[in-house]
Amino acid sequence: MRSQAEGSNFRERARDVLRRSILEAARKAFVRDGYEGVSMRRLAERVGCSHANLYLHFRDKEALFDCLVEESFDEFDVGLKAMFQSARGGDPVALVRKAGRAYVEFGLANPNIYEFAFLMRRPGRKPDKPHVTYEGLQALVRRCMQEKRFRRMDVDVASQALWAAAHGITSLLIIRPHFPWADRDRVIAQVVDAAVDGLLA
Amino acid sequence: MRSQAEGSNFRERARDVLRRSILEAARKAFVRDGYEGVSMRRLAERVGCSHANLYLHFRDKEALFDCLVEESFDEFDVGLKAMFQSARGGDPVALVRKAGRAYVEFGLANPNIYEFAFLMRRPGRKPDKPHVTYEGLQALVRRCMQEKRFRRMDVDVASQALWAAAHGITSLLIIRPHFPWADRDRVIAQVVDAAVDGLLA
DNA sequence: TGCTTTCCTGAACAGTGGTCAGTATCCTGA
């Protein structure tokens, strides 16, 4: 029995394959129709299995989409890290601005992912621990302070203020797409730059 | 038949009474349980009528809650207008800061209302026309520019940047209440002040 | 081949928002 469990069996591989195809179908459906617009039954139909089967791979609908969101943000983190890497030694303040714009762009490019991650209230869900992305921002802000580019203040207050500004314009653009927005890029730039400038020494 | 319709009948009054009691029960339920947490059947039970009856007063669930939100924002507008009135002739920039804080406070004091108004995506809903509150902000920003306190720029870019900042911190605090926030008041002040300072001449 | 373990599914459950034919209620004009 032990040997069955640990051997990388046909069954085990098949299980992983199914899991991945669920995730991919879910991503497609989710990106197109949003959380409420996807039903487990229709999803199962696309995958080609019974809807009950989905529950053998994911505890419930939320868990499935949580998994997708995590994947997406991991990708985002990778992109962000690459950006930090390539700009190592450069102007940290410019990097904050760039990261802020990248954050907004990511949200606008993946509105349904962003919606699920930061626009939906999910009472009784896991406590909101800081995401890797936030920790990266924290580190960057700290560096700006060490190099005396930002004035001395609580790192968290500064980081959270930056996050709030970037999130504000991202979420409004997603939620109110038909609002008579002025030039979007200028609004985004204004929001991000003002938030950054507000921290300068 | 005409006289029936216009006469302030017993029936007509009763209709209005029921409509109001629906709205009040809905407000209570909605504030406690959020949009998804309220079902039309349970709501009808509280009101004391059949759930089908609700649909004779409101086209659907969304229309019912749209009505509530409109009421709430009317209240918000009244409060904000009074503030503008009382500070007329005073420092317009200080007024913008005050309005920004008031906006955030309102949102935090009425999270479920705010959620429905600005946190929920409702595809295919009526085009998002600017709300009275936004128009008030626009006017205030214009005044700041006329008095040369804000630098010359597109009024909408400036107004929308301010709105985005205030919305950003409001929505994050509502959606992520368990995030390890720094001192909330300081974060709010930082976000609002940075957004305002970013417009100064 | 039998036996065990693991996988998978159809049916069922309790709930949702929304509709509609039919009934109960009220108002009006004779």
Place this chain on the structure above:
DNA sequence: TCAGGATACTGACCACTGTTCAGGAAAGCA
């Protein structure tokens, strides 16, 4: 006062949702 007509209301119903579970199908091992 009473019949007729307009109005208000409801129970039953529809198509759907997320989720569970007994039991059948399939695979691995002896």
